[in-house]
Amino acid sequence: MPGTIRRGADILRAADAVDNRVRRATARYRERMGRRLPIIVAIAGVLALAACAPETSAAPSPAPSVSFATDAEAFAAAEATYRAYVDALNQVDLSDPETFEAVYAWTTGDANANAREYLSALHASGSSVSGDSVVATFDAVSENESAVVGNACLDVRDVQLRDADGDAIVSPSRPDVQSFQVSFIPGSDGLLISAFEGGEASTCALLW
Template identity: 50%
Template structure:
């Protein structure tokens, strides 16, 4: 795991330092892989909470979703939520996180963290302005996503979601 390698290298250097010296932070700015993973999980949970609070008829509710994203994820969220609002769609139900796993850096994020998040979407419904479902009939109830996160340039302890990829590898949801 890329992040594990950074943490192991930092640990090896810390072992050579004088007693009582602080370990070097990882490339994410966190002192350990465990801290980086905890921050990544907390970020994803905050993002899902924000999604659950979205009211598609009120664009001001989109702002909290945008707050947890950057780059491609932010652009995609802005486009998607704006389109759903413009079409008059209605969202009901909530996403529920089932599990979050650490993941090897597979998407080319050079200074970040990747996780796999298993999210149940079975109770989330999207309907058009006439009340017709716009959810695909073959949507899976539990969706697995590789989530790439990078350090927030405005905070030493916060990460931002930069990308999502459909996940079908191990670990499985």
């Protein structure tokens, strides 16, 4: 009998250890996803998606250049592009990958790869998103013949991300307004978002 009791105690301890590891792994997953949420909903930053370009002997085409009459015109186009991108994000249904296409259409390069990686992972995991992001401000930073850069403050207070069990993934400490530096490069039909970087929190502090 004492041996049976000891074996039973050992089994319980082993089960507790497994349960604790699962809890820690779940907590780390939620923490990571909470940090990444703005770039999903604002989305961005994730595993790099390696794209293999077909081999060709032809010389690469020259990159398009930004061509606007004034800086103000360039920044207005960048803001319109960013707002269209956020509108597309607000229409995303994580259970329906077809709704991701409008997000991809406004992005290129790293921003496109990250969006594809994030949205595909969230779809596969059975996650769901609700609420809309709102562009609070968009300010000009720089413009040249190859790129336009702006600072965006995105209000995500109404956005919630949940896992397949319905549990919230977003960290309770997430700021209501997120700051991003957004880079744009010319595409065939206008500007496209090429990259996101986290902006200075103080940039949007007065909007919290």
